[in-house]
Amino acid sequence: MKKKLLAAVLAAAMVASTGCVVMAADGDTDYDVENREYKDVTITLHTRWDAADITGTLYQNIVDGFMKKYPGIKVESINIPTESEWLNSESVLMADKSSMPNIIVEYGGSRVAGYVQEDLIVDMDPYYEQYPEWKERFNSIGDGMTDYTAYGVEGTYGVPWSAYEVMLFYNEDILNENGIDPASLKSWDDLMDACAKLKENGVQPFEMGEKDDYRFGHLHSVLNYKTYGCEIAEKLGSREISYDGEEEKKIYDMIKDAVDKGYLGTNLLGNDDGQERSIFNTGGCAFITMGTWFCAEDHDALELFDSQKVHAIRFPYVDEKYEFHDMGGGNEAYYIVDTGDADEVAASVLFMKYMTSEDVVNTFYEGYPAPMSVNVTTEAGDYLTAEANEIIAGTKEVRGDIENYDSATHMINTVRQALQGIAMGHSSEEVGKTITDLIAEYE
Missing domain, CATH: 3.40.190.10 (Periplasmic binding protein-like II)
Incomplete structure (x- = not known):
């Protein structure tokens, strides 16, 4: 119990440092996030990104590129590289509507299924219907992280990213x-x-x-x-x-x-x-x-x-x-949290649409050529990546x-x-x- 309390206190401190404010819903159901006006919108990402890792700069470049393209949206990150600390923080943040981040990175499975069943995660189907070419950006490797029919919920939850x-x-x-x-x-x-x-x-x-x-x-x-x-x-x-x-x-x-x-x-x-x-x-x-x-x-x-x-x-x-x-299978997916603020939800969808766009994905892969759940069209990679991809191609079942x-x-x-x-x-x-x-x- 003391450990749980300590985790809660630490997580609360991290939330306070982000300055993220959750606002009430305005009932907007327009799924065209590209043509929406954004003014002074802040979205918060809860991730395992590590500034000391080779991917740290690549991820930060994505954030910086997005904010340059959409100056009305500010992206703040809560980056916790250590897995156990990241999971503890997430569970505390997601337990209270006032502290929920706008986007969480997760592995799928029962933890996310619980959020989905509680209507805390946005169904991506309406956005994929709005932008069918976006849906085509993903291969089948990450399907297990977005399909929760086994938990009694229809829809597509999450935006697949990496694979392994x-x-x-x-x-x-x-x-x-x-x-x-x-x-x-x-x-x-x-x-x-x-x-x-x-x-x-x-x-x-x-x-x-x-x-x-x-x-x-x-x-x-x-x-x-x-x-x-x-x-x-x-x-x-x-x-x-x-x-x-x-x-x-x-x-x-x-x-x-x-x-x-x-x-x-x-x-x-x-x-x-x-x-x-x-x-x-x-x-x-x-x-x-x-x-x-x-x-x-x-x-x-x-x-x-x-x-x-x-x-x-x-x-x-x-x-x-x-x-x-x-x-x-799928390694990580990004899940958009329904904070109750339509502008935040729309901005979060727009961020994920940008992050998984062809140029951004190719640039990321060129700096970090590991398997992806998003289709890659660049020729980057080396002999070891080629060996790994050949093994993956022969795999029959994964968890x-x-x-x-x-x-x-x-x-x-x-x-x-x-x-x-x-x-x-x-x-x-x-x-x-x-x-x-x-x-x-x-x-």
């Missing part, structure tokens, strides 16, 4: 020097055998940065999909399968076994994901498992990438039936973070924090009990 798939990246030189053929790494057992060989030869297989708890979170999700198929997400979310049941303990034990043998890292809770990438990028370990955003990061002047020694392969399966079931399919919005933090216990020596029984005890506490 979790893959296994390897250092070609290290594998060659240790007699490991990457083409042989089809199953999880194959990968564990390779890790054993590397360890015997004094080479570190992985250096996961579990200080950022999404690292085991992603590993947990992808191992579930590779073991039971993507439908496991809905089964866990509906409690048909329990987090302390035999199915999930099998997943925890796979991670624990790799941890206990030293395969996943030598300083799991001391390194964050940035340090993890740095170690891999400079030849300090053989593998890294990461979303395909890794392809688009700034690898300038890194010899491994300049010499094309880093490659991507599909994450290994546990059950061969699910070889082509993967963690991925995102497994916790996003749960009706309880706390689950992504609950599961990830419990998984950190594996790095502290916790058993699979203890991990499962931690999760189910917290579920009971919230319910």
Whole structure:
């Protein structure tokens, strides 16, 4: 309870700093946002944008370009890069009509479904009907983040943006020097055998940065999909399968076994994901498992990438039936919040229309060539992006973070924090009990 209160206080402070004021609705239902007059309209974005990241400047350029084109609209951002803090902030802001941002970045799933069911998110269908060419800007990768019919709601909610798939990246030189053929790494057992060989030869297989708890979170999700198929997400979310049941303990034990043998890292809770990438990028370990955003990061002047020694392969399966079931799909979508102010809603739609326009998307992709849910028409990208896109093309079914399919919005933090216990020596029984005890506490 104290943690919840602290999160609320911090979030309230952030809201106060934005100066955003929510006004009453005027009943306007004109969906032609391009030909509307905007005067002194302020919209607020709640995002995970990180000024220190390669994408930080790209996102800011979008905001600056929009405000230059539409001087009657001011765009303010609440940028919280740390995922757990961002989620806590969002839940607090969205709980009170007076503090709601105009646009939120989200992953889809049950959290957004809850907002949609509460009529807090704008249905985009009337705007896509107004601008049919805008609807054609999107490919099918992000459909899962905008369709909430499974939750009993018709319409299209959200504007898809990025896409991804979790893959296994390897250092070609290290594998060659240790007699490991990457083409042989089809199953999880194959990968564990390779890790054993590397360890015997004094080479570190992985250096996961579990200080950022999404690292085991992603590993947990992808191992579930590779073991039971993507439908496991809905089964866990509906409690048909329990987090302390035999199915999930099998997943925890796979991670624990790799941890206990030293395969996943030598300083799991001391390194964050940035340090993890740095170690891999400079030849300090053989593998890294990461979303395909890794392809688009700034690898300038890194010899491994300049010499094309880093490659991507599909994450290994546990059950061969699910070889082509993967963690991925739409990565982020932008959801327009119905604050009750027609000018703010219209300006927010206009911002998203601008952000997903061809020139803006192409410019963003040229600076950060990762998979997109918006169609790209530029030839930007490199060999690693091409490898990743070829793998994605063969994927049969995907899901995102497994916790996003749960009706309880706390689950992504609950599961990830419990998984950190594996790095502290916790058993699979203890991990499962931690999760189910917290579920009971919230319910």
